[in-house]
């Protein structure tokens with residue numbers, strides 16, 4: 001490997017990391033520095049949390065330790081057979097970069113992933129050393145997210161959890177068949193075994209902290225994972241089912257969905273085109289329904305088209321579900337339980353909380369709802385208030401066409 005300076009390495013290794021979506025700093029708690037020797041904080045002055053519309057965090061230094069890899073996953077630009085320029089940081093270089101960027105207030109933390117060099121254990125040791133040095137040598141209190149390697153020694157994963165706020169292991173593909181075909185050197189049981197071990201360690205760590213304040217933190221922001229969307233034949237129904245199983249079995253904080261991007265010198269087994277970005281967006285919306293709107297996974301799956309197994313692209317999954325189950329509407333905002341209110345298209349969780357609080361004192365009218373939603377016109381077919389009942393509108397055969405965003409709006413989003 002030719003000698004590169006730090007700037008050149010950074011250009012290569014930050015670019016190589018952009019394909020990983022799983023780096024939001026939500027859910028972390030502040031690491032305090034009682035002795036005031038600590039550096040940084042995820043909530044201190046001058047540090048802003050910047051999120052892209054799909055929830056990606058953009059204020060972390062997001063890099064790979066190296067983009068060299070002994071594996072050959074078809075979808076990955078860093079795979080062994082890929083013809084890309086390679087670079088590698090030493091742990092000390094990553095520590096220096098993180099501290100320098102942090103001091104300049106460019107970042108609030110570090111997201112570190114890596115290709116696998118020599119062996120999984122060797123690579124994991126290097127990543128753990130970065131986190132250890134930041135925390136112990138430099139008293140760094142910013143956010144650290146480490147991508148872990150499923151078959152690394154559990155003791156190394158444990159060390160990673162003692163220093164990092166969040167750990168993640170990518171399941172990569174939504175189905176086991178997809179993983180076998182596109183990442184033949186990876187093993188679904190191994191990935192799931194590592195996620196299960198991480199769940200136990202996180203729960204044990206949290207229990208210990210409840211009993212003894214001095215117990216060490218273990219990955220206090222939990223674990224997350226990422227699935228690539230559109231690289232294999234998995235439908236949205238498959239992806240929703242897989243995500244629901246992951247939340248349930250491994251207690252994940254987040255599942256991230258990353259639309260497959262065609263890569264240079266792509267393997268012949270990959271599709272030539274990326275899926276529409278709107279597909280990724282609709283999957284994030286379906287994920288929100290499970291995490292914040294109390295939809296059961298089988299209910300979210302009812303939003304997919306039974307013929308194709310895909311979520312509609314022109315309307316969001318909540319509206320798709322409501323149109324499919326028109327008999328559940330209109331919902332009386334003055335009487336319905338929270339669960340029914342959460343299913344009304346156009347009502348968010350805060351709006352539902354406001355309705356529940358306000359109706360203790362008075363009967364809600366349409367003008368009250370107008371203050372809680374972006375479009376009163378679009379919510380009216382689904383609700384009843386003290387002064388409104390949508391007799392004619394619920395029967396409108398073209399309700400979907402009337403409510404769905406216009407084609408130009410969708411194109412604007414795609415652009």
Ligand code: SF4
Nearest residue numbers: 069071073076079115
């Ligand atoms: S192990 Fe990771 S870095 Fe290596 S080829 Fe597979 S996805 Fe890419």
